Amino acid sequence: MNNTDTLQSKETRGFQSEVKQLLHLMIHSLYSNKEIFLRELISNASDAADKLRFKALSNAALYENDGDLRVRLSMNKETGTLTIEDNGIGMTRDEVIDNLGTIAKSGTADFFKQLSEDQTKDRQLIGQFGVGFYSAFIVADKVSVSTRAAGAKKLDAVQWESAGEGDYTIEGIEKEGRGTSITLHLREDNKEFFDDWRVKEVIKKYSDHIGIPIEIWVQEHDGEGNETEQGKWEKINKAQALWTRSKLDISDEEYQEFYKHLSHDYTDSLLWSHNRVEGKNDYISLLYIPSKAPWDMFNRDHKHGLKLYVQRVFIMDDASQLMPNYLRFVRGLIDSNDLPLNVSREILQDNKVTQILRNACTKRVLTMLERLANNDAQKYHAFWKEFGLVLKEGPAEDFSNRAKIMNLLRFASTQTDSNEQTVALADYVSRMKEEQDKIFYLTVDTYQAAKNSPHLEQFKTKGIEVILMYERIDEWFMGHLTEFDGKKFQAITKADLDLSKFEDNNEKEKRGETQRAFESVIERTKAYLGDRVKDVRITFKLSDTPAVVVTDEFEMGTQMAKLLAAAGQQEVEVKYILEFNPEHALVKQMADEADNEVFGRWAEMLLGQAMLAERGTMKDPSPFLTAINRLLTKV
Incomplete structure (x- = not known):
């Protein structure tokens, strides 16, 4: 933060190469539904308000005598601009450069190598990446951002501006209030977003669940329907945290839009569970299973998807202590009334309440998956194709839930003559020969190698089913399984194999x-x-x-x-x-x-x-x- 009384000079900087690729995709309408930019920018504004509320717990001066958090939108047809302004945490100059000029995630270069000419595929990949701010360039040919960090001096404010090409400018400005204002210079073909009714429609559709007021400047009209110079701020959304509402009052569409707000995912979630617990422990959980695996699920710096709230106050993203690593794909939030407002990651690690929340949410997710597997095999197969590899980490990590996890596992086998992993262990056991007391399996490099393995010859002759495993994790994974339903596992490549x-x-x-x-x-x-x-x-x-x-x-x-x-x-x-x-x-x-x-x-x-x-x-x-x-x- 600059502590001088002079404005910082203007400079032009180049985007990180991955940002250039991303902007190119955005500008060419990567999202098929361009109104999505409003959802993304309002979501970011809501996050900024949450972060301010959390930091103000230890430093109330950050509110600067303005504790009414909000997001405001205004349209100006004369200048051709749409402005989205929040009074949240704001950003410093360094944070602007990091957040708007760089994608600070490891593996981004490899990620962009996956992009192709197939826009349908690219749309799904970008949706997994979560790139809310850059969606502004879907509708704008220039974007200006003015921001001041809460607690900073007026002259420490920053203005960022770009036409979405190879570079951007950044300079010091004077800004009275804290927070961030994003001004979009809309292209000619996006004039629909100058109309009050259109913007209201989009906010109602995508952002009704946001927990702070979203207000739009509405121009007053005279008796003949002409706009006057007068106007007012009109609240559009319910401004009540969705998870605090009754499940009966929340539609599936609202649940899905809240999921996208939480995860910045483009696609709908596969399923969710909304639960309120009162009594010895008092908390609300809203847990989602995504329909697509995040692109960086196996990266070391992959973040867990749970947000932690305490008494409706946002505390932290990536609350990894609340969910085991093998369920790191779960998205959602936990709102606890039992944790202290000043809770830190270190306190969470050793807190008894944390362990209770972790155990409860783990069992809830496993129960969700169990019901899905029992009631909709096709939908569960879609889940397994995305997350099966991660779930295989479960038996080694979570001994107390090993039996539940094993019922969720799926495999290929000699019974199906397909590389699709659809065989449950219970299915295998139900087909075992009368004299068979072991579950036979084979681990190799590929499905073709498994299917054509010479070790299978007598099993095929005798009609004995063998589970075929061909993923890198499988040999390690089987080292943590001893038996299922009283039947021991037997590798058919071991010398102790006895078919007598x-x-x-x-x-x-x-x-x-x-x-x-x-x-x-x-x-x-x-x-x-x-x-x-x-x-x-x-x-x-x-x-x-x-x-x-x-x-x-x-x-x-x-x-x-x-x-x-x-x-x-x-x-x-x-x-x-x-x-x-x-x-x-x-x-x-x-x-x-x-x-x-x-x-x-x-x-x-x-x-x-x-x-x-x-x-x-x-x-x-x-x-x-x-x-x-x-x-x-x-x-």
Whole structure:
């Protein structure tokens, strides 16, 4: 803040490159409904009022003898301008540069790479990004902002101006009152916003729920209908915080518009829950599930979506202590009567009331999702496609609600022959064979790799369903699941896999004979491969594949090793067990080979095939390729 008694000089500055891209999209009517700019600017003004109210709790002087917070709109047909003015917190020069010249979010460059010529897709992406102020350029060819931070001197006010191209100007001005005034120089094709009735209509539609008065300057008319020089400020909205009203008095449209106000999302929410609790704890919660995942959901600086109010006073955005991390996509607010008005993030962390609110809201969200899953499978599938990856973090993070979370999980499986994750664990258990006591699953890199995995061959033959997992998080995720409905999980790539209970007596007798017949083959292979493998054995789970590699029950699996490597950790060497299919022609040919050198080539080739199928790559492929070439030459 400038403490001198002179105005700061005027300078021209260039926009951050991402802002230029954004402005280009806005100016070319990225939003199909251009009236949306009013909602965005009024929403920002409301936020500024909330922030002032909070800061004034510890410094009442910030009100500057004007405690009646409001937003005012006025239109001037002669100058072709529409002005939106608030008496909220205002901004300093540095805050103006940060807020209006820069998009201060990590990952914005990657975000804009997603933008394309497809405006429908871009509209959804921009809606997730939340860029309220820049929507002014949908209707204006020039925007002027004058602002003074609450508590600052009159000469510390700032004026920002831009035509929405490559740069903007900023200079010091004198401003009597605190807050921000945004003047839009409307284009010729947007004259509709000079009409009182049109602006009132938009405010009623989008901003009726705003908790402070929204006033519009209405010109008085004489007896013949002509405008006079007289006029008055007319309040347009209810000016009552929506969440304090009865649910019976709030329409679905009002809930949706309030969601957009809270989240700056362009799309409607998927569902919501509005709840008032009175008694030992006194609070109101209004929680929304978005229909689209925020673009930065997996960024480290992604903010939680809950706002905290205490006794109707806004306290903070991003109240992460009130919702577990795996539900960070939830938007909404909590208004508590039990927390102190001077509550800080540090106090929230250790506050007993915080834990009660967190537990209650977590259960409410999980119950919302449970009802959605039970009543509308199609809608729940849409939710899962957007947020399933995040929900998978739940079993590791929230032990007390693990059972509820597990009922919400969805997977692909061999039953559906599709990569769509629609199978619930309860569905799987209901289809289990009578003698089956485990839930079988497979984790790999892609759905195609899962679908065509050699580990599935006997499961397909015996008609046993296997859950297919192909997302990076899955191996870690399964490490936190032990059982469901009394059935333990079994990875089909582990050496302790036993399918003998699905075999008849003839198959079991044949297995014993085969194992004895292949003892010498196993020993010769072990002698050749040495410590390159942990063990060699035969398996009866294959039909079309000659060999696979598996890991011991407590050995790190392939996918976990890949996950750690991708995270930059030191590569872990996985010790594999090589398993032969004794019924396969190649294995039989190897078993009949008396020449140890040729036998070694067969072992090398079969190990290489198995490693490629399991890992998709090899550290040193030369022994494998040499063995194949020499065997082909012999043929």
